[in-house]
Each structure stands twice: as structure tokens, then as C-alpha cells.
């Protein structure tokens with residue numbers, strides 16, 4: 001009560017804040033409108049508020065910085081809010097006072113490496129709880145433009161770290177867990193999640209091709225098999241509240257104007273209409289679809305692009321500094337009609353209804369506030385997410401974990417070298433907010449009592465002075481080099497041209513490796529070819545940490561010191577540097593042909609490190625398929641779930657029993673990864689496909705743990721040239737781990753069955 005009085009009085013004098021202001025259903029102009037009746041259906045409520053608006057009011061509210069309708073007590077609303085890995089600094093969010101910090105988790109690329117989807121869900125719960133607390137305090141809004149689920153197709157892409165990685169199935173499962181966490185279980189959403197960028201968006205800038213004019217040429221097979229599944233999960237299976245259409249065109253038509261993508265597939269094929277969910281455009285995507293310089297020039301005017309995007313099913317248009325603000329009035333009624341206008345607004349308001357916008361101060365999630373930010377649970381979860389996502393790529397002679405206890409006090413200490421070593425901000429990556437704690441590796445090591453000899457290092461320079469680093473190494477027991485790239489190098493609107501280690505960093509590592517002390521390299525950021533490091537015998541260990549977030553420094557040091565055992569797995573292939581000259585960036589094809597090497601571990605196996613790779617401080621053995629049948633009849637398998645699943649591809653297949661044995665001396669988590677192999681379905685056959693996985697916590701030394709790897713028939717299916725997902729008869733092998741630790745071969749008998757008939761463009 002006190003706070004609402006304060007807000008009421010201060011509103012006259014305080015500078016306008018960007019955040020949400022809930023409509024007053026108790027006393028405001030809408031109080032007897034159906035929209036305020038919590039017993040009515042969300043659709044009826046949303047329709048009622050739209051019916052109360054006149055056309056000028058409707059037209060004004062089709063953009064991200066919606067002015068609201070003051071006559072109806074609807075305040076301005078900013079649809080552009082970001083929270084990819086924690087509440088971020090951006091237009092819709094204002095920071096200050098008790099809202100000066102929010103939990104900053106690792107970027108998706110690092111959390112994906114955990115292969116722990118319960119953890120991903122808990123992260124979604126924490127992010128959305130903090131986001132909703134910001135909103136309730138009038139410091140942000142109810143919809144957030146997260147997650148980014150585009151598969152990380154090409155290693156040059158500057159935004160790959162925002163995504164869960166290169167595999168369509170991994171991204172799908174990550175999205176499922178994250179959205180469940182973000183939106184919450186009930187009919188009222190904690191916040192509205194937005195899956196982006198729909199679809200086939202994974203290029204910022206390559207020569208004269210930019211994200212604003214790129215026409216992604218994608219076969220039906222690749223579209224259905226690779227680019228679409230994360231969005232199918234979002235829309236059809238997770239019922240995400242909104243989807244963002246992307247800048248690029250798909251097969252000639254800009255995504256936001258592409259009725260095949262937006263309507264035939266998204267709304268019709270995936271039945272994403274049951275809750276009147278809404279689509280937002282990426283910022284200036286509609287502008288660049290029109291006649292703007294540098295864009296697609298798909299329409300002869302901005303107005304025509306606006307009309308075509310609304311007609312295709314884009315309900316809210318974002319603009320940013322690069323373009324000019326869309327003016328829907330200029331396009332109405334010449335470019336779009338009344339029902340399109342009304343539908344777009346009903347969809348937007350239905351989203352807000354589902355977030356409890358009109359439900360009053362007693363409604364679900366309205367109690368969340370400043371005390372729900374940065375809790376101990378949030379802090380521990382951020383640390384765990386980082387620890388679980390760190391991947392051990394090399395550990396010669398078991399150099400890790402280091403016995404850091406001997407290095408404190410008068411002992412020689414550890415040389416910590418490199419620009420990442422004491423840079424807490426770099427741990428966060430792009431789209432970040434302010435974390436509650438600063439945490440870099442040097443500070444974390446000192447907090448452990450380690451004597452640290454720290455020397456900064458180069459980022460991207462072609463040469464560097466290594467003398468200070470070498471002196472530090474000479475007086476230390478161990479050398480830890482923190483390097484790689486950061487998000488000033490791989491970034492939004494700036495892709496890289498190559499993925500070789502920056503020469504300046506490499507020359508410092510080379511000098512350090514000559515000192516004679518064991519060198520540990522902690523690689524940050526995403527793609528870099530580690531081949532030169534593997535050729536240096538004194539580089540004894542390599543860890544990959546990506547962007548480990550607010551507790552990244554502590555997480556890395558906990559792994560290095562052996563306080564936590566590493567068990568993360570690469571969610572990307574580490575490509576050799578030559579790959580970028582073999583695979584043209586703009587080639588969207590997944591399968592190899594001629595000199596084209598193909599993309600991802602499914603088609604390309606010459607990676608320096610492969611998707612799914614990751615070592616431990618112990619050794620594991622597995623036994624697969626004990627007591628599990630080796631022959632299945634397709635028709636019978638599908639009949640068993642008739643009436644139990646809405647979509648055939650979601651039919652469960654009998655779970656595979658696996659026994660995991662910790663053969664070594666240390667307790668460790670273990671990710672049981674199951675890959676499918678086999679010669680069935682359309683050629684060429686993929687090398688392997690991730691089919692199922694489970695992270696096991698704390699397998700003790702000597703322990704044998706039994707698990708059931710659950711999966712659905714989608715994991716056994718393959719996609720034909722039309723894009724149909726088909727379950728084929730044949731000989732299948734489920735292979736556990738990368739590299740392989742065990743397998744089970746089984747057969748599917750009977751006729752092939754189409755699980756999902758892919759709609760064709762007209």
C-alpha cells in the first residue's frame with residue numbers, strides 16, 4: 001500500500017521511468033470492462049480491451065514503444081526487454097536503488113554444456129523471478145526477448161554464445177527447460193518468454209551481405225531438420241508466449257513478411273493459435289524489408305512492408321536507431337485491413353492478460369520484489385551453472401587438479417596471465433546487466449589463499465611483449481593462461497572472418513610453454529582452433545569456459561583446484577581454422593557435397609574437438625542395454641502411445657538402461673550422452689545424431705550407477721528431402737559418449753511411418 005501511494009505522488013515529479021505501470025482495474029476507466037474480469041477467458045478479456053479502442057489508438061500501439069491509451073488508463077508499454085542470461089541493461093529496463101544488480105548467469109553456450117536441464121529450468125525460474133520483480137517495481141515490463149535458440153551453424157557468427165550451441169536437438173531441449181522456468185507452470189505467466197530469431201538467422205555480416213539483406217537459401221530438409229526444431233519446441237510444445245521474426249529472408253522472402261514461415265508453419269502447422277500468441281519483429285526488421293538502403297528491398301515502400309508484415313502475422317514492430325519508426329497509420333487501410341489490425345492487438349493484449357497485467361495487486365507474481373533479487377539460491381545456482389558448464393579438453397598426466405595448497409604464503413605461487421584473468425566483466429558476455437558480485441579468477445584464487453603472480457595479456461594484437469609474463473612464470477609453480485576471445489571480438493552485428501587463435505596471444509603462450517613450468521590454458525569465448533596449443537608439450541591442460549557469468553572466476557578456480565570435478569561437454573564442434581575457407585559463410589546447407597565439408601558433428605568429424613567431448617578427473621565405463629529388447633515393431637511402438645500424445649513424434653520409445661561405473665579415485669558428475677547411428681532413411685546418412693542424454697550428479701569413486709536414458713521416437717527419426725520426419729525400419733546403434741564407451745544395436749521392423757508431414761510452401 002505504502003509503495004503505491006509513493007508511486008502515485010512521485011509520478012508527478014519523478015522523471016518518467018521506462019517500466020510497466022499496471023492498469024487500475026479497481027478504480028480506473030476499465031473497471032467495469034470485461035478485461036478486468038478474472039473469471040472471463042483470456043481471449044474475451046483481450047478482445048474487450050481492443051474493442052474499447054478506436055482505430056487511431058490501435059494503430060499507435062503496433063510498435064515496441066507502445067504509447068498505451070491514456071483515455072482507458074493504459075500506460076505506455078515497452079515491449080523490448082532483455083534477459084538472455086539475467087535481467088539486462090536495455091531500453092525497457094531501468095536500474096537503480098534496490099534494483100542496481102541482478103543475477104548474471106553464464107551465457108547459454110556455457111549453460112548448454114552442463115547438459116543439465118533441471119539446472120536450466122531453475123535458471124529460468126530465477127531469471128524470470130528477478131525480471132518480474134523489476135517489472136513490479138516499474139523498472140521493466142512483462143515480456144522478455146529471451147531465449148535465443150538459433151542453432152550455432154557457423155563458427156564465425158558473433159552471437160553464437162547467446163545460443164545453446166550447434167545441435168538442433170540440444171537447443172530444443174534447452175529451450176523446453178528454460179521456457180518452463182521462465183513462464184512458470186500456472187495459467188498466469190511469471191513473465192512472457194520470446195523465442196528468437198525466427199528463423200535461419202545466424203549471420204551478422206559477411207562482405208556485403210548483412211543480416212539486414214541476407215537471403216538464407218535453405219532446403220526443406222535442412223529447414224525442417226535443423227533450423228526449425230527449436231522453434232517447434234517453443235511454439236508447438238512449450239506454448240511460448242511470443243516469437244521474434246528475424247532480419248534475414250528465407251528463400252526469397254524476409255522472415256517477418258514470410259507467410260509460409262509465419263503462418264503456414266508457425267501458426268497452422270504447429271497450432272500456435274490456441275492462446276493467440278504474438279509475434280514481435282526484430283528491431284528494424286520491417287524497415288529493412290521495405291525500400292531502405294542496405295535492406296532486402298522486397299517492398300517498394302516502408303508502408304508496404306508494414307502492411308505485408310502485419311498480414312503475414314507479425315503483431316508488433318520494433319524499431320531501433322538504425323531505422324525510422326514504423327508508422328502503421330500510413331499503411332492503413334491501404335496495406336492491411338481491419339481484421340488484421342484487431343487480431344494483432346488482441347494477440348498482444350492476450351499475452352499481457354496471461355501475465356496478470358489486468359489482475360490487480362493480489363494476483364500471481366505481483367508480490368515479487370527487491371527481496372527476491374540476488375538470493376543465496378540464485379548465487380549458488382549461478383556458480384553451479386558455471387562449474388557444470390566448464391569443459392576439460394586436455395589434461396596430460398593428470399596435471400589438473402592443481403595442488404594449490406602448497407602455493408600460498410611463502411610458496412612460489414601461480415602465474416595467472418592474460419586479459420581475462422582479472423576481468424570480471426568479460427565473464428558476462430553480451431546482453432548483460434549489473435551482477436551483484438565481481439568475480440574474476442585472480443580474485444578467486446587470492447580468496448583461496450593462493451599467491452598469484454598476475455600479468456595482463458593481449459586480446460587480438462598480432463604481436464605482444466611476453467617478458468613480464470615469462471618472469472611471472474619463472475617464479476611460479478604453475479602457469480595459468482586465460483585467453484581466447486571476448487564479446488568485443490565476437491559480437492552482435494560483427495562476425496569474425498577467421499577462428500585461429502589471435503597471434504599475439506599465441507606468441508605469449510609459446511614463450512610461457514618454453515619456461516618449463518606446466519601451462520594450463522583456460523579458453524574463454526567460443527570458437528578458436530586449439531591445434532597450435534595441442535602441439536606444445538608444456539601446455540598440459542586446456543579448459544573451455546565460454547562466458548561463465550557472475551561467478552565465472554570462482555567456478556574456474558574451483559575446477560582448477562579440484563574443489564569441483566569438471567563434467568561439462570562441448571555443445572559445439574571445435575573446427576580447425578581452415579574450415580572457414582572450406583565452408584562459405586552464406587552456405588546454409590548442413591550436408592557435405594563436393595569440397596563443401598558440411599556442418600556440425602552430424603556431418604563433419606574432422607573437428608579438433610568434437611561435439612560432446614569433455615574429460616573428467618576420473619575415468620568412466622558404461623554397460624548399455626542390459627535386459628532391453630533388441631527388436632521393435634514400428635506400428636506397435638506407435639500404437640502404445642495412441643491417445644497419449646498429441647503429436648506422433650513425441651511418442652516415448654522404451655528407455656535404455658545404462659550402467660555408469662566410476663573407475664577412478666575421484667567423485668564426479670557424468671553426462672551420459674546417447675548418439676544414434678545407422679544406415680537407414682535418406683542418403684547421405686548422418687555420422688551420428690544426439691538422441692538422448694542425462695547428467696548424473698556425484699558418482700562416487702567405484703560406484704556403479706544405473707540410469708534409464710529416456711527418449712521419444714523423434715530421436716530415432718530422420719527427415720527426408722520434403723522435410724517430412726519419418727520413422728524408418730532398419731538397424732540402429734545407440735552409442736554412449738564421445739569418444740564411444742559402449743553401444744547397443746537394435747532393429748526397427750515394419751513399414752516406415754511419417755511422424756510429421758512437413759507443409760510445403762505454395
Ligand SMILES: *[C@@H]1O[C@H](CO)[C@@H](O)[C@H](O)[C@H]1NC(C)=O
Pocket residue numbers: 268269270271646
Ligand atoms: C492442429 O491444426 C490442424 C489444422 O491446422 C488440425 O488439423 C489439428 O487437429 C490441430 N492439432 C491440434 C493438436 O490441435
Ligand SMILES: *[C@@H]1O[C@H](CO)[C@@H](O)[C@H](O)[C@H]1NC(C)=O
Pocket residue numbers: 311312336337338339340
Ligand atoms: C484481411 O487481411 C488478411 C491478411 O491478408 C486476409 O487473410 C483476410 O482475409 C482479410 N480480411 C478481410 C475481411 O478482408
Ligand SMILES: *[C@@H]1O[C@H](CO)[C@@H](O)[C@H](O)[C@H]1NC(C)=O
Pocket residue numbers: 402403404405561562563
Ligand atoms: C587445502 O587444505 C585444506 C586444509 O587442509 C583442505 O581443507 C582443502 O581441501 C585443501 N584444498 C585443496 C585444493 O587441496
Ligand SMILES: *[C@@H]1O[C@H](CO)[C@@H](O)[C@H](O)[C@H]1NC(C)=O
Pocket residue numbers: 677733735740742743744
Ligand atoms: C559397438 O561396440 C562394438 C564392441 O565394442 C564395436 O565393435 C562396434 O564397432 C560398435 N559399433 C558402433 C556402431 O559404434
